[in-house]
Amino acid sequence: MPEGHTVHRLARDLARDLGVNAVTASSPQQRFAAGADLLDGQVATRCRAYGKHLFVDFEAGDTLHIHLGLIGKFRRTAPDAPRDTVRLRLAVDHIAWDLTGPMTCTVGGPDTFTDVTTTLGPDPLRRDGRLPDFSERVATRRVPIGAALLDQRVVAGIGNVYRAELLFLVGIHPSVPSLMLADAEVNDLWNVATDQLRRGVRLNRIVTVDPADVGASSVGRIGADDRLHVYKRAGEPCRRCGAPIERFVLAGRKTWFCPTCQPPP
DNA sequence: TACATATGATCAT
DNA sequence: TGATCCTATGTAA
Numbered sequence: 001m002p003e004g005h006t007v008h009r010l011a012r013d014l015a016r017d018l019g020v021n022a023v024t025a026s027s028p029q030q031r032f033a034a035g036a037d038l039l040d041g042q043v044a045t046r047c048r049a050y051g052k053h054l055f056v057d058f059e060a061g062d063t064l065h066i067h068l069g070l071i072g073k074f075r076r077t078a079p080d081a082p083r084d085t086v087r088l089r090l091a092v093d094h095i096a097w098d099l100t101g102p103m104t105c106t107v108g109g110p111d112t113f114t115d116v117t118t119t120l121g122p123d124p125l126r127r128d129g130r131l132p133d134f135s136e137r138v139a140t141r142r143v144p145i146g147a148a149l150l151d152q153r154v155v156a157g158i159g160n161v162y163r164a165e166l167l168f169l170v171g172i173h174p175s176v177p178s179l180m181l182a183d184a185e186v187n188d189l190w191n192v193a194t195d196q197l198r199r200g201v202r203l204n205r206i207v208t209v210d211p212a213d214v215g216a217s218s219v220g221r222i223g224a225d226d227r228l229h230v231y232k233r234a235g236e237p238c239r240r241c242g243a244p245i246e247r248f249v250l251a252g253r254k255t256w257f258c259p260t261c262q263p264p265p
Numbered sequence: 266t267a268c269a270t271a272t273g274a275t276c277a278t
Numbered sequence: 279t280g281a282t283c284c285t286a287t288g289t290a291a
Contacts, residue, residue: 003272052273070273071285085285101285103273152274159272206272231272252279253273 002068004157005200008049008125010074012201014056015047017076017095024091028083035107036088038062044090050117050126051156053104063112069103120156124194125201131190138178138186145181145189146174147251154178157197161231164256165208166193168229173262174255180265213239230256 025039042058049055054074056064068074079096083089088099099105108115121137122129137154138145148154149163158166167174170188172181181189200206207227214226229239234247238258247256 006272067273069284070271071283072273073285087284101283103275103284150273161272 002052002070002072003159003162003197003200003206004049004051004123004125005197005206006204007052007054007068007157008197009201009204010054011047011049013076014044014054014074014090014097017097018044018047018056018090018092021092024089026089026091028086028089032087032105035064035105038107039064039090048113049123050113051120051123051152052159053116053120055113055116061110062107063110065104065106065108065112065116066099066102067104069101072100072102074099074102117156120152121154123156124190125157125197129194131187134190135183135186138181138189141178143178144175144250145172145178146255148178150251150253155193158193160253160255161206161228162193162196162200164231165206165229166196168258168262169196169208171261173264174250174257176265209239230258232256 020043022041022043023039025036027033027036039058039062042060042062044056045059046057052067054066066074075098077096077098079091079094081096081098083098085100086098087102087105090097122133134155138148141148141154146163146167149158149166150160166189169192170185172185196208207222208229209222209227211222214222230245233245233256235244237243238245238261241258241260243258243260245256246259247254
C-alpha cells in the first residue's frame with residue numbers, strides 16, 4: 001500500500017523499532033546480499049521519508065535507499081517468518097523487518113538523500129514542503145491536473161488512490177488543465193493533500209471519507225468498504241450526490257470521478 | 266493451475 | 279503507448 005503516507009509511517013515505525021541497537025542485516029533471497037553485508041552489525045542513526053522514498057542512515061555513513069514501487073512491502077515480522085522472497089531483513093532482538101518486492105533497494109554514501117530528492121517536488125508530509133513551490137510547479141505543467149498529481153516532480157508522495165480522492169474532495173475534474181486552476185483551488189488542493197496524507201499516516205491506511213459522509217444507519221462508523229469516495233467505485237453512487245461514479249484512463253492509469261461533484265472542463 | 270490485477274516508475278518504440 | 283520489473287492475492291478454469 002505504498003503512497004507517501006505508507007513510507008512516512010514506515011520511517012517512524014522503523015526508527016522506533018531499530019532504536020539504538022546494532023541490526024542484523026541479511027538478504028535471504030540473496031539479491032541484496034552485498035548491501036546487507038555492508039549494513040550488518042551497524043546502528044541505524046536516522047530514518048527519513050521523502051515522498052515515496054525511504055532512507056535509513058547508518059553509523060558508518062551508509063544510507064539505505066528503498067522505494068517500494070507498486071508491489072513492494074516492508075513489514076514487521078518475526079525472525080522465524082518465511083523468508084524465501086525477502087530481499088532484506090533487518091532484525092533487532094525478536095523483531096524482524098522484511099522487505100519484499102521493492103522497486104529500489106540500494107546502499108549509497110552520505111549524498112544519497114540529496115541526490116535522490118533533488119528531482120522531487122514538495123512533500124506535503126514534510127516540514128520543508130512549501131505551498132508556493134507546489135503552486136509554481138502546478139502552474140507550469142501543460143498537462144491535466146490528474147496527470148500532474150502523479151508526477152513526483154510536481155508533488156512527492158501522491159499516488160493513484162490519493163489523486164482520485166483528493167480531486168474529488170476539492171471538486172475538480174481530473175481533466176482540468178493544471179495551469180487553469182485558480183490560486184484558491186491550488187491552495188485547497190495542497191491543504192487537503194496535507195490533511196489527508198497526515199490522516200493516512202495516523203491510520204496507516206487511506207481513509208478519505210468522513211463520518212458525516214456515511215449514512216446515519218452506520219452511526220458514523222466507517223466500514224471496510226466505505227473508506228473511499230471514488231477510487232475503484234465505477235457505477236456506484238457518489239456518497240454526496242448519488243450520481244454514478246465514472247472511470248477513465250489518465251496518464252496511463254485508471255482514475256475515477258463524480259460527474260456532478262467534479263464537473264468536466 | 267492459470268490469469269488478472271495492484272496504492273509505481275522506467276525504458277524502448 | 280506498450281513492455282517490463284518485482285510479489286501477492288483473488289478469481290476463473
